[in-house]
Amino acid sequence: MPKYHAKVFVTLKPSILDPQGRTVERALSHLNHTNVGTVRIGKYIELTLSGERADVEGQLRDITENVLSNPIMEDARWELEELQ
Amino acid sequence: MPKYHAKVFVTLKPSILDPQGRTVERALSHLNHTNVGTVRIGKYIELTLSGERADVEGQLRDITENVLSNPIMEDARWELEELQ
Incomplete structure (x- = not known):
């Protein structure tokens, strides 16, 4: 069964305040x-999955x-890459 | 002055335990x-910068x-993209 490596990017919507990002800006x-x-600070999640594409x-x-993510x-967006 | 959009990806080193990732696995x-x-759960940071490349x-x-990041x-890796 094919194996995949997925990357998921989760970012706050532009209208949502990001206090953590503001703190980094000031620093x-x-x-x-x-x-x-x-x-702006978000999450980056890597996971592996197996199955048909x-x-x-x-x-x-x-x-x-x-x-x-909380819609x-x-x-959130994701990328999927087949592992060899 | 040119403006840039940078994306920074910070991930735990493979040898470091990731309890948050384990919790998501179980869920x-x-x-x-x-x-x-x-x-595996990491951070994704977007920032804007101005200056020469x-x-x-x-x-x-x-x-x-x-x-x-904490080396x-x-x-950590980053990508830089010029804004039009």
């Missing part, structure tokens, strides 16, 4: 990185939307 | 996603290694 500014603008894609969509506040 | 298994193997690259390397426990 960078104090470290003289004054040319750094907005900083069409099934795995549907399953990954479900996992991303229902387990790994009210977050956007 | 997925209980939700009948039994074909999901390892889950060579300067921005050096600065981003510094920020990634010294502010956004003892984490691996």
Whole structure:
């Protein structure tokens, strides 16, 4: 059965405040990185799955939307790559 | 001055235990996603910078290694894209 490596990127929606990102912005500014603008902090999840590609894609969509992210506040996208 | 959009990916080194990832693995298994193997959870940081490309690259390397990640426990990589 084919094996896949999936990468899921979860980011706060643009309208949602990101206090952690704001804190990093201020820290960078104090470290003289004054040319750094907005900083936004999200999650990066790697997982492995086995199965047929069409099934795995549907399953990954479900996992991303229902387990790994909160669709009210977050956007999520994923990439799927077959392992050799 | 050119503006850039940077994406930084911070992951735990393979030898470091990831309890948050293990918890997601177990949750997925209980939700009948039994074909999901390892889950590893990292950080995904987006930031904007302005300046000349060579300067921005050096600065981003510094920020990634010294502010956004802990090189003892984490691996980090980044991508830089010029904004139009």
